[in-house]
Amino acid sequence: MTQPVKSPAPSYKRVLLKVSGEALMGSGSYGVDPATVDAIAVDVAAVAQTGVEVCLVIGGGNIFRGVAAAARGMDRAQGDYAGMLATVINALLMQNSLERHGVPTRVMTAIHMSSIAEPYIRRRAVRHMEKGRVVIFAAGTGNPFFTTDTGAALRAAEMECDALFKGTQVDGVYSADPRKHPDATRYDTLTYRDVLANDLNVMDAAAISLARENRLPIVVFNIHGKEPFSRVMRGEGRFTTIVAAD
Numbered sequence: 001m002t003q004p005v006k007s008p009a010p011s012y013k014r015v016l017l018k019v020s021g022e023a024l025m026g027s028g029s030y031g032v033d034p035a036t037v038d039a040i041a042v043d044v045a046a047v048a049q050t051g052v053e054v055c056l057v058i059g060g061g062n063i064f065r066g067v068a069a070a071a072r073g074m075d076r077a078q079g080d081y082a083g084m085l086a087t088v089i090n091a092l093l094m095q096n097s098l099e100r101h102g103v104p105t106r107v108m109t110a111i112h113m114s115s116i117a118e119p120y121i122r123r124r125a126v127r128h129m130e131k132g133r134v135v136i137f138a139a140g141t142g143n144p145f146f147t148t149d150t151g152a153a154l155r156a157a158e159m160e161c162d163a164l165f166k167g168t169q170v171d172g173v174y175s176a177d178p179r180k181h182p183d184a185t186r187y188d189t190l191t192y193r194d195v196l197a198n199d200l201n202v203m204d205a206a207a208i209s210l211a212r213e214n215r216l217p218i219v220v221f222n223i224h225g226k227e228p229f230s231r232v233m234r235g236e237g238r239f240t241t242i243v244a245a246d
């Protein structure tokens, strides 16, 4: 692997946090554990209170994944639309939790549902963040055959974020999926090219490619534990940074 130079923790002005839907299940195997959503909200609130502009993308894998439904015979595009609706449910739950902790928020959806959330309009989203609101981008890219990882890379590029933080079930990128291969080794830093060339499936290839084109650093970390987002923002704990080679 090419080893990019690891520099001290940068200071961020605006970041996007992607939370996997699975992370919201807590110790369950489906749906949402309110205590887990609350713990993530407290962590996001702490980061927002430092003055960093924060936007969020939450996956839907705790409720519905189009690709899994297609494997059982469902039409893929129809399943993907259902998956995107699952991300809206998660976004509304996170909004509720953040607001209970005093954080002003807006949910913006890529699929219009104006009774419950604003439609996604790039310049409005930027304005919300400038005013100190946490913006939650829901319904992914709005298109089937994509994932919320790609939605996260897309929105982070549009918002000109300094980095995309992927909060997931594992504490970084490994040589193989550590949940299936306990002997896999973890990397501190990787290049986009390494991730793509070695099929390191922590994020889908479309998301990595989009980040690479936009020179958007990706930081992969474990979303569980004591305020992990706050810690990784300070450069503490275990995580993997994915950047360009130079």
Ligand SMILES: Nc1ncnc2c1ncn2[C@@H]1O[C@H](COP(=O)(O)OP(=O)(O)OP(=O)(O)O)[C@@H](O)[C@H]1O
Pocket (backbone or CB within 6 Å): 019, 020, 021, 022, 023, 058, 059, 060, 061, 062, 065, 147, 149, 167, 168, 169, 170, 172, 173, 174, 175, 176, 177, 178, 179, 199, 200, 201, 202, 203
């Ligand atoms: N090389 C690897 N390094 C680290 N994790 C990997 C790797 N290959 C596969 N994975 C798996 O990828 C998962 C990250 O994807 P995640 O569960 O966050 O999915 P998602 O699609 O972003 O979210 P959702 O749960 O909403 O579908 C990790 O939990 C890990 O098990």
Ligand SMILES: O=c1ccn([C@@H]2O[C@H](COP(=O)(O)O)[C@@H](O)[C@H]2O)c(=O)[nH]1
Pocket (backbone or CB within 6 Å): 020, 021, 058, 059, 060, 061, 064, 065, 066, 067, 079, 080, 081, 082, 083, 084, 085, 086, 087, 139, 140, 141, 142, 143, 144, 145, 146, 147, 148, 149, 150, 151
């Ligand atoms: O742009 C998008 C984003 C998501 N989907 C569908 O939603 C589910 C849940 O998202 P995850 O990224 O897996 O958490 C996904 O499996 C797709 O079915 C989509 O179609 N387009």
